[in-house]
Amino acid sequence: MLASGSAGNATLLRSGGTALLIDAGISARELSRRLAVSGLGDVRIDALLLSHEHNDHVRGAAAVSRRLGCPVYANRATSTGARLLRAVPRGALVEFVTGSPFTVGCLEVTPFLLPHDAAETVGFAVSDGRMRAGFATDLGSVTLDVLAGLSGCDLVVLESNHDEAMLSDGPYPEFLKKRVSSPYGHLSNSDAAQLANSLFHDSMAHLVLAHLSRTNNHPDLPLEAVRGALGPRCSRVTVTLGWQDRAGEVITL
Numbered sequence: 001m002l003a004s005g006s007a008g009n010a011t012l013l014r015s016g017g018t019a020l021l022i023d024a025g026i027s028a029r030e031l032s033r034r035l036a037v038s039g040l041g042d043v044r045i046d047a048l049l050l051s052h053e054h055n056d057h058v059r060g061a062a063a064v065s066r067r068l069g070c071p072v073y074a075n076r077a078t079s080t081g082a083r084l085l086r087a088v089p090r091g092a093l094v095e096f097v098t099g100s101p102f103t104v105g106c107l108e109v110t111p112f113l114l115p116h117d118a119a120e121t122v123g124f125a126v127s128d129g130r131m132r133a134g135f136a137t138d139l140g141s142v143t144l145d146v147l148a149g150l151s152g153c154d155l156v157v158l159e160s161n162h163d164e165a166m167l168s169d170g171p172y173p174e175f176l177k178k179r180v181s182s183p184y185g186h187l188s189n190s191d192a193a194q195l196a197n198s199l200f201h202d203s204m205a206h207l208v209l210a211h212l213s214r215t216n217n218h219p220d221l222p223l224e225a226v227r228g229a230l231g232p233r234c235s236r237v238t239v240t241l242g243w244q245d246r247a248g249e250v251i252t253l
């Protein structure tokens with residue numbers, strides 16, 4: 001996970017000879033820098049997948065597409081909703097249909113609907129036929145689509161945005177508190193922990209808690225919530241965090 005949070009998101013996923021970038025909410029230059037720091041500077045990216053049109057997910061998309069020469073995959077609502085995507089080179093935009101799987105190289109990608117206040121936000125389940133990874137980072141509540149999309153994953157990347165008490169007692173204006181905590185906003189630590197508990201299965205190897213608020217959360221809290229929800233089973237899955245200001249460690253499944 002190269003960047004995670006409301007100031008920019010980007011995650012690299014690679015299997016065999018295929019590499020996908022999920023979201024590009026940081027600049028192309030910063031993205032390249034973080035790839036290099038992670039020892040992945042020479043990876044050829046086959047596709048940039050966009051989850052939704054909010055700036056923290058698409059800010060660098062056009063520049064990344066030009067600089068790295070990769071196509072940009074988005075559903076129609078996202079590609080027409082994001083002004084920033086008008087700068088994507090002609091022919092580089094590929095449209096997918098939410099709910100319909102598509103392949104990029106050796107990877108099968110299934111985009112599934114997330115409840116969030118953008119045109120048509122999606123999470124992604126990505127499989128190489130052997131391992132399955134699920135990503136859901138901007139969602140206000142847990143729906144059947146979310147449960148189905150993330151089920152049976154060996155790696156789950158899940159939003160754990162805020163602590164409910166920190167949000168309600170914190171400095172955000174009332175309208176923003178309402179937006180964040182709404183069913184179409186962002187997932188709280190306790191909601192994320194409950195979801196992690198519902199998703200837990202014997203081959204879930206790694207859980208990454210992501211999109212943490214810098215104002216309304218503290219890195220210890222999502223980890224505590226997940227430990228509380230999973231109980232002793234927590235020792236059977238590695239739980240880490242996604243960071244805003246730096247790339248996380250490379251996770252190998």
Ligand SMILES: [Zn+2]
Nearest residue numbers: 006054056138
């Ligand atoms: Zn976001």
Ligand SMILES: [Zn+2]
Nearest residue numbers: 054116118138
């Ligand atoms: Zn968003």
